[in-house]
Amino acid sequence: MRDRLLAAEKVKAIDWRDGALYLLDQRALPFEETWLAYTDAAGVAQAIKQMVVRGAPAIGISAAYGLVLAARKRFAAGGDWKAALEADFSVLAGSRPTAVNLFWALNRLRERLDRLKPADDALAALEAEAIAIHESDREANLTMAQLGVDLIRKHQGNVQALLTHCNTGALATGGFGTALGVIRGAWLEGMVERVYADETRPWLQGSRLTAWELANEGIPVTVNADSAAAHLMKTKGITWVIVGADRITANGDVANKIGTYQLAVTAMHHGVRFMVVAPSSTIDMSLASGEEIPIEERDGSELLEIGGKRVGADVEAFNPVFDVTPADLIDAIVTEKGIVERPDTAKMALLMCRKRLH
Known part of the structure; x- marks a missing residue:
C-alpha cells in the first residue's frame, strides 16, 4: 500500500527550500492555491495563529522550521545566540495552545540543542532535526x-x-x-x-x-x-x-x-x-x-x-x-x-x- 499511496500523492502544504519555509495558504482554498514564504519565527507563529497552516502535525512541523529560521538570525547577530533563542521558543509555543505536536516538535529541537558538541555545526544540526520531524510524520502516516x-x-x-x-x-x-x-x-x-x-x-x-x-x-x-x-x-x-x-x-x-x-x-x-x-x-x-x-x-x-x-x-x-x-x-x-x-x-x-x- 505504501507505494500506491506514494504514487497517488497530489497535495502538500509545507515546503522547506532556499532557506525559507513555504506554506500553502489554507484560508484561500479551494478557490486559490497560494504559497506564502516565511523567513522568521514571528512570521511562522502568525501563520499558525491565523490558520494559514492548521492541523496538529503540520503545526508542529512548521514550528520546527520556524525555530530553524530563528536560530539562523540569532546566530548571525552574534553574542549568546542560544539564550536569545528562548524568546523565539516562547513566540512559537504561544501560537496555539491545544495541539501538543507543537510543543513536542519544539522540545525535540531544544533537546537537539542541548546535545550539541563544541565541534558540531549547530545550524545544520537543527535543520536536520526539523527535516527529520517532517519526514518522520509522512512515514508515520503511511x-x-x-x-x-x-x-x-x-x-x-x-x-x-x-x-x-x-x-x-x-x-x-x-x-x-x-x-x-x-x-x-x-x-x-x-x-x-x-x-x-x-x-x-x-x-x-x-x-x-x-x-x-x-x-x-x-x-x-x-x-x-x-x-x-x-x-x-x-x-x-x-x-x-x-x-x-x-x-x-x-x-x-x-x-x-x-x-x-x-x-x-x-x-x-x-x-x-x-x-x-x-x-x-x-x-x-x-x-x-x-x-x-x-x-x-x-x-x-x-x-x-x-x-x-x-x-x-x-x-x-x-x-x-x-x-x-x-x-x-x-x-x-x-x-x-x-x-x-x-x-x-x-x-x-x-x-x-x-x-x-x-
Whole structure:
C-alpha cells in the first residue's frame, strides 16, 4: 500500500527550500492555491495563529522550521545566540495552545540543542532535526494508513460508507494524512463506497479542504452540515467515523476539532465504530485525562461573520475550537506504533513503550 499511496500523492502544504519555509495558504482554498514564504519565527507563529497552516502535525512541523529560521538570525547577530533563542521558543509555543505536536516538535529541537558538541555545526544540526520531524510524520502516516485499513477489514471488510470531521489529510500533516490517510488507503483497497465530510463550522475545513483533497483524487465525497451526522448514521449505512486528534491523554481521552465529542456519542448510539488516527507525537502522557487539556477559544466573530460580513445577531458567541471525547466512546486509536482498541490508561502506557512499526 505504501507505494500506491506514494504514487497517488497530489497535495502538500509545507515546503522547506532556499532557506525559507513555504506554506500553502489554507484560508484561500479551494478557490486559490497560494504559497506564502516565511523567513522568521514571528512570521511562522502568525501563520499558525491565523490558520494559514492548521492541523496538529503540520503545526508542529512548521514550528520546527520556524525555530530553524530563528536560530539562523540569532546566530548571525552574534553574542549568546542560544539564550536569545528562548524568546523565539516562547513566540512559537504561544501560537496555539491545544495541539501538543507543537510543543513536542519544539522540545525535540531544544533537546537537539542541548546535545550539541563544541565541534558540531549547530545550524545544520537543527535543520536536520526539523527535516527529520517532517519526514518522520509522512512515514508515520503511511504506517497508520495500513494499520487503519487492516482494522476496517478486520471488523467489516466490505465496501462501506465512512464519515469524517474536519481536515486530517495532506494539508494537516507532513503528507497523506492521519484519518484521511486511512480513508485514502481504504479507497485504494476498494473498501469505500462514499465518504461523508462534516462541513466543520466555523472554518469549514470539511467542505473547503477535505472535500477538495478527496475530489482531487476521485474519491466519492459528500459534504453535509455538522448537525446532519446523526441522520446520516441512521439512514446512510455509515460503518465508521474516522477522525484525527490534536492531543491524546494518558487514559485515551482525545481532544479534536469541536463537534467530535457529539459525533462519538451519536456513533455509540447507532452502533457505528469510532476510530481516532494520530501519530504518537500527539499523545501527551503528562496529562492523566482530557480534563487537563487546555481548550483554545477563538474570537466569536468567526461564528457571527462570513467573509468579514456580519450575519449573526449582535450578541456574544461561544467559540471553542476543540472538545474532548472520553476514551470510553472510542473503539480504536491508531498510531504508527500500533493500534489500541477500547483505550484505557494501561493500554496507552503499553503502546508508548513500543517501538515504531515499519
